[in-house]
Amino acid sequence: MSQRNNGKEAQIARLEAQLLVLKEQLLQSEKLASLGQLAAGVAHEINNPIGYVSSNMKMLAEYSDSLINLVKLLSMQVDEAQRLPLLAQFDFDYVCADLPKLVQESEQGLSRVVDIIHDLKDFSHIEEAEFVEADLHQGIQSTLNLVANELKYKADVVKDFAELPSVHCIPSQLNQVLLNLLINAAHAIEQHGIIRISTGCNDNWVWFSVSDTGKGMEPAQLGRIFEPFYTTKPKGQGTGLGLPLSRSIVEKHQGVLDVSSTPGVGSCFTVKLPRQPQL
Numbered sequence: 001m002s003q004r005n006n007g008k009e010a011q012i013a014r015l016e017a018q019l020l021v022l023k024e025q026l027l028q029s030e031k032l033a034s035l036g037q038l039a040a041g042v043a044h045e046i047n048n049p050i051g052y053v054s055s056n057m058k059m060l061a062e063y064s065d066s067l068i069n070l071v072k073l074l075s076m077q078v079d080e081a082q083r084l085p086l087l088a089q090f091d092f093d094y095v096c097a098d099l100p101k102l103v104q105e106s107e108q109g110l111s112r113v114v115d116i117i118h119d120l121k122d123f124s125h126i127e128e129a130e131f132v133e134a135d136l137h138q139g140i141q142s143t144l145n146l147v148a149n150e151l152k153y154k155a156d157v158v159k160d161f162a163e164l165p166s167v168h169c170i171p172s173q174l175n176q177v178l179l180n181l182l183i184n185a186a187h188a189i190e191q192h193g194i195i196r197i198s199t200g201c202n203d204n205w206v207w208f209s210v211s212d213t214g215k216g217m218e219p220a221q222l223g224r225i226f227e228p229f230y231t232t233k234p235k236g237q238g239t240g241l242g243l244p245l246s247r248s249i250v251e252k253h254q255g256v257l258d259v260s261s262t263p264g265v266g267s268c269f270t271v272k273l274p275r276q277p278q279l
């Protein structure tokens with residue numbers, strides 16, 4: 001009798017532990033969703049001022065050209081003895097040379113901000129929390145643009161893209177999976193390495209993979225990476241939820257998240273999505 005009770009208690013303890021894990025996963029995915037919402041909100045808010053600052057910048061470039069030409073013409077009317085000290089006093093030659101450069105740099109900066117906003121919107125796709133037919137390469141590219149700065153110190157990123165059909169998916173969630181895989185790959189590289197993003201398809205599957213020349217994993221470690229909270233990163237740096245969450249997203253897409261790894265050589269994670277999912 002007491003043995004039976006012990007069994008029940010163990011079962012309850014197991015179920016409670018599973019519940020805790022599921023709660024954490026839910027919390028994490030809610031966090032991601034609100035992060036996406038925040039990103040889309042910020043992108044939307046910035047879009048408006050950036051729009052008028054950009055068009056003002058174009059006018060500023062034209063006006064400053066006109067003003068410089070006007071000053072040059074007027075200054076020719078003044079005799080040289082007066083003109084030269086005045087031009088020197090206002091550093092006129094320097095201003096003439098520097099002003100167009102400043103305007104050009106500002107325009108470049110603005111167009112970078114416009115690109116970032118575009119990528120943020122693409123990344124979060126808040127309005128598309130539903131399954132849609134999407135171009136995988138577009139999501140891959142905007143996710144890459146977002147993390148390019150962080151990756152560039154760790155790795156050269158190589159793209160090896162095949163022709164792909166559109167995929168039935170929730171783009172923001174697949175972007176999240178790719179982001180997790182890219183960050184893991186960068187973390188696995190100790191000095192400087194290569195991160196390769198490949199895509200491909202056959203009759204049944206469409207896939208993308210992220211491979212790295214990082215430290216790789218021993219079989220025992222490989223067997224645990226999809227366990228919630230399994231992390232080898234220092235406290236505070238990893239929650240160990242990136243891969244379990246990624247796997248549950250891929251499974252929601254009726255897909256498979258495969259991994260292969262060789263210690264000291266590198267790892268490769270492949271996301272396979274069905275070409276004809278059951279609707």
Ligand SMILES: Nc1ncnc2c1ncn2[C@@H]1O[C@H](COP(=O)(O)OP(=O)(O)OP(=O)(O)O)[C@@H](O)[C@H]1O
Nearest residue numbers: 184185188225231232233238239240241242243267
């Ligand atoms: N590309 C990789 N190369 C080597 N080890 C990896 C790689 N990707 C994952 N791992 C191992 O798997 C573990 C779990 O990864 P996971 O993404 O789930 O969590 P994490 O990266 O530690 O934390 P986070 O929750 O911030 O993602 C990592 O701590 C690391 O030990």
Ligand SMILES: [Mg+2]
Nearest residue numbers: 180184242243
């Ligand atoms: Mg991770």
